[in-house]
Amino acid sequence: MLETVPHLFLHCDYAKKVWASSLFSPHFDPDNFTDITAFSDALKHCKSSVCLPPLGILSDIFPWVCWSLWTARNKLIFEDRKISPEESVSKAIWNAREWNSAQSVTSPPPEPRHKTLNIPDQDVLTLGFSDAAWKKETNTAAYGCIFFNKEGQIIH
Template sequence: MRGALPVGENLRLWGLRVEANCPFCGEAETPFHLFVKCQFATWIWDHAPFQKHLDPATFTSLQAFIEKAKTHTCLPPCGVNVGPLYPWIIWSIWITRNQRIFNDKRTNPGETLTQAISLAHEWNRSQAPTSLTPQLSQRQLLPQQDPRAVVCHTDAAWIGDLKVAGLGWIFSNCSAGPSNHGSVRVDCIRSSLLAEATAVLFALQTAVRLGFTNLLIASDSKQLIEAISSEIPQMELYGILFDILSLSSSFNQIRFVFVSRKLNSKADALAKLAIHNSVPIPV
């Protein structure tokens, strides 16, 4: 960076702000510290969905760290395999740092990582030809898939007045026996979109416990699949979207697709049954 970045170390050298330190931890702020060694940055690199773990503790310079980061592939569902993720992580750390210093806006590492992934998506979409733009809303059938992949349909039923949701998921193309489906009621769910995302999260947790390694998640929530696969997520999904992306790194292969409600009827029935059996019927 040739000493041009206005971090604390350079500001002191320029005689501008001798007291400037890292806004996240209070230690001396160098580019290497800010982007790699600070506990804020270390958390992000530790949880970034790379195929191989990128351990900040094993590096002694920012240049060496970046050279190594260039070789790391980002796992699905982030979908940034056509371009690197690490520049967007560095950029998002820088933006978060400036927001904290100048606007006193505090963003946690999970939100910063989610922002980086979203920016990487946005950049990749802007580079792709218009003819290659995914026509997600027109998808009615499951896409061609690896015959070894386990397919998981998820759905949610939500009662807005009670903030209660029923979640359902069902696995096919597997030998999970009695564990091939599940349903549950959850409370304090603020929206139907959050309910759909929670259903996906529960399904992923179940798939991890069952030892699946190749998974296709199918949902009839177009808005949710776009948030996971390509779109900048809404504020209400920041936390749970990070959990979904983190769990996704547990699989060798994973895809998230939108399907019609007709193809999702069994998961829908499980979700409605979960909420029907747990919510009292008014007399």
């Protein structure tokens, strides 16, 4: 059989065994996704499904299951190592939990810098400072920068 994205992630026997683990409510059946848009349709379907407890996963687990399928396939092809479907499901859950916990770690804001800068005596000197931020709730990001001349005046 031709190894296509839908076949690898949805329809091969191994993938079907992984998906049969009932990770979603309502139950996810990959056989419901068979046309040319099967993979994107499955992704959209799972995004609106509920990840069943007690997994403790706050986000969509679909990408993690796909990653687990991909890595299991590569281990089989390149290392001749078979990963059980149950191990793939466990690995997907573990990866999703690890990702979620890494996203919730917050660091304290940087301390304001109120020190005088030692600026070399040069005819043309520009200092630039930049920062960026991401807001999880709205999935938006912003970037800002400010440039000073050697006298410390804002030039842009």
